[in-house]
Amino acid sequence: MTSEEVLDIYRQTGALLNGHFLLSSGLHSSQYLQSALVLQQPDTATRLCAALATHFKELRIEAVIAPALGGVFVSHETARALGVRALFAERVAGELALRRGFTIKPGERVLVVEDVITTGKSTKETIAVVNQAGGVVVAAGSLVDRSNGKADIGVLYKSLVMLDVPAYTPENCPLCKTGSVPVKPGSRGLK
Numbered sequence: 639m640t641s642e643e644v645l646d647i648y649r650q651t652g653a654l655l656n657g658h659f660l661l662s663s664g665l666h667s668s669q670y671l672q673s674a675l676v677l678q679q680p681d682t683a684t685r686l687c688a689a690l691a692t693h694f695k696e697l698r699i700e701a702v703i704a705p706a707l708g709g710v711f712v713s714h715e716t717a718r719a720l721g722v723r724a725l726f727a728e729r730v731a732g733e734l735a736l737r738r739g740f741t742i743k744p745g746e747r748v749l750v751v752e753d754v755i756t757t758g759k760s761t762k763e764t765i766a767v768v769n770q771a772g773g774v775v776v777a778a779g780s781l782v783d784r785s786n787g788k789a790d791i792g793v794l795y796k797s798l799v800m801l802d803v804p805a806y807t808p809e810n811c812p813l814c815k816t817g818s819v820p821v822k823p824g825s826r827g828l829k
């Protein structure tokens with residue numbers, strides 16, 4: 639699946655939004671990707687994640703994990719493609735943690751996934767959760783990389799699409815300078 643095909647799916651489902659957005663990183667941007675609108679179609683979710691999984695087929699992955707909520711379906715469908723368990727980490731008092739009886743065996747080879755990476759913060763927090771549980775994070779992936787390859791994840795990292803969407807600090811945001819007020823489409827707390 640080419641990046642243009644993936645972006646077309648985002649466009650067709652109205653998941654590529656144009657406006658003035660406050661990203662979870664605190665930066666402002668004129669574009670936002672609402673992956674939930676893409677993933678609401680189970681067949682599409684299966685297809686996208688199968689394409690993502692092709693990058694990791696040879697890595698003897700034993701479990702996939704994502705930060706909730708945004709990454710849950712990506713974890714589930716990528717795990718389906720790899721024939722392994724699908725886990726998720728969720729925030730407890732602001733910190734990502736394994737709950738619901740999920741366990742990772744010491745030395746278990748884990749893939750960390752997300753829908754969209756902007757700064758890579760949630761992915762790095764999820765990697766820390768796996769490390770703390772004794773697992774080995776072999777690689778990470780996301781459907782979309784909004785950092786255009788600039789996010790430093792610290793492990794092998796693959797995405798289906800790399801996007802170079804300018805993001806600005808509030809002081810330097812050209813949209814704010816026109817008097818527009820940014821909207822927050824999905825906060826870190828909600829993800």
Ligand SMILES: [Zn+2]
Nearest residue numbers: 666811813814
């Ligand atoms: Zn702004």
